[in-house]
Amino acid sequence: MVISDPQVKVTRPNRIGRRAPGTAPWPVIFAFLLPALALYTLFVLYPITQSIRYSGYDWNGLEPLTDWVGLQNFRDAFADPLFIEAITHNGIIIGLSLLLQIPFAVALAVLLTRNLKGRGVFRTMYFAPFILSEVVTGVVWRQIYRPNGLFDQVLAGVGAGDLSREWLADPKIALYSLFFVISWKYFGFHMVLILAGLQLIPTELEEASAIDGASFWKGFRYVTLPLLGPTIRVSMFLSIIGALQLFDLVWVTTKGGPVNSTATMATYLVDWGFRRGQFGFASAVSVIVFGLSLIVALLYQRFVLRRDLEGALTT
């Protein structure tokens, strides 16, 4: 498609009744945007503003909205030790993901860039759990974690049988058992993301550092890792946002139990809204979740992602 400039200039003027490319009358623009805007307004923006509205009422979701309580629902939420525990659990999952899951994903991604035979197969299989639904994942792992189930038997098989626990029934470790499942399901996604980032790094740089006598570790530490920074940051961000909203897997495996030990903000919200019919209070909780996500996103945008890219956020 090569059109010489003069020609374009000749045909552009409006006298032929055509507008220059890049502009269109606003009704046309609006018509194009309409389906998406309508869907989005009706089912995303409007509900969220409604959440904010409901959060000021004591309301069971059925009767008219009359019982205005101001910020009382928010005060109640933050005064409830169970809610604070739920937030803490989200925090623990975030911390563990950043400290363990993502470094693990980086390590495996780097490993897969080495000269391994069959690395396509490894990559495909590592990513596979990501595609399974949280329900399937949760249900299968619940069976695996059963007392004397697969997990215990594998431990016994490698001579660590006395590590066996009530993986999902012991309040002290249920959250960590869940974290293991989360990592099992999601590390492949992060690994693939980081692999894509690694492919953007020119191999010449790593080769140059190797020729200069840098060890593999030094090359990784001073060449690869800094260049991989943006990708790792995207990965971290997605991991944080995902952990803030954790629901499905917890609901399927433990419903937040035993004794609240795996409750998250989202399970707390659903529990209060749909099991106890406290829509006003639960809406306040959803506003808190939303607010936290927004704060994290803004801070992240401001301090971490800023220089990296537009449109960086996936799923």
Next chain:
Amino acid sequence: MTTTTVRTKGPSQKFDFGQGLLYLIAALVLLAIIVPLSFSIIGGFRSNSQLAADPVGLPDPWVWTNYQTALTDPSFYGWVRNSVLIALITTALVLPAASLAAFVIARYKFRGRELVFALFTLGLLFPVAVAILPLFITLRQTGLLNSPLGIALPQAAFGLPLSIVILRPFFRSIPRDLEDAAAIDGCGPLRFYWSVMLPLSRPVLSTIAVLTVVGSWNAFLLPLLVLIQPEQWTLPLGINNISAQYVTDTAMILAYTTLAMIPALIFYFIAQKQIVTGLTTGGVKG
């Protein structure tokens, strides 16, 4: 990858040892993925006493009744049908809505363009959970509870941000010359979108379709709260219910779960490229 020529590697023995270690790690991780999956698949062929005695080896004898029960269970097919229907409707809503919007956002100047785009990207942060209560109220008011549309419409809306974020840079990258040529031929924006942009973007659109189908197929929270009647349940709801119904019958649970898992895995192996590139191009500047 043929760049290891002149580099001064250690003696070959040491090299092999390192390589062996890499394979060992890669293989161990592979095992950690495969063992739970095959536990589920093979577990469906066991009896519960076999499962208790030895969940690791091959079943002896192979028990067919679990899979038989699941495969002759009419409600199982109902869940599959509902899941397929909802996934199709969702995709049919997302594709036109997202591509039309992304097209003008990418190609035309208009007031408020950045605002509209920012509004959509903001949506990447909202999980359904944040809006679930008012969404439930809205669906109740509009009579969409217990209906496939009641899931598909909100799902499509929540799928728009990612789709638009993936589509916009692609639409942008299509050379302006094409648009000029089209304009010379008398193409308005709609013709240009339909006859030039869409055919060119088939790969991206299929990526979005695949991601939408996967998201819809796996969705849990919204169906859980909106689809109250068992006849309307989707596959994840059915499986969740099976795992409560057969609490002590692990083998049966595994048979059902495996049957739910297999279509997703097959779909993944077929559409792997779309899934992986779709999820990573959004995340890494390409």
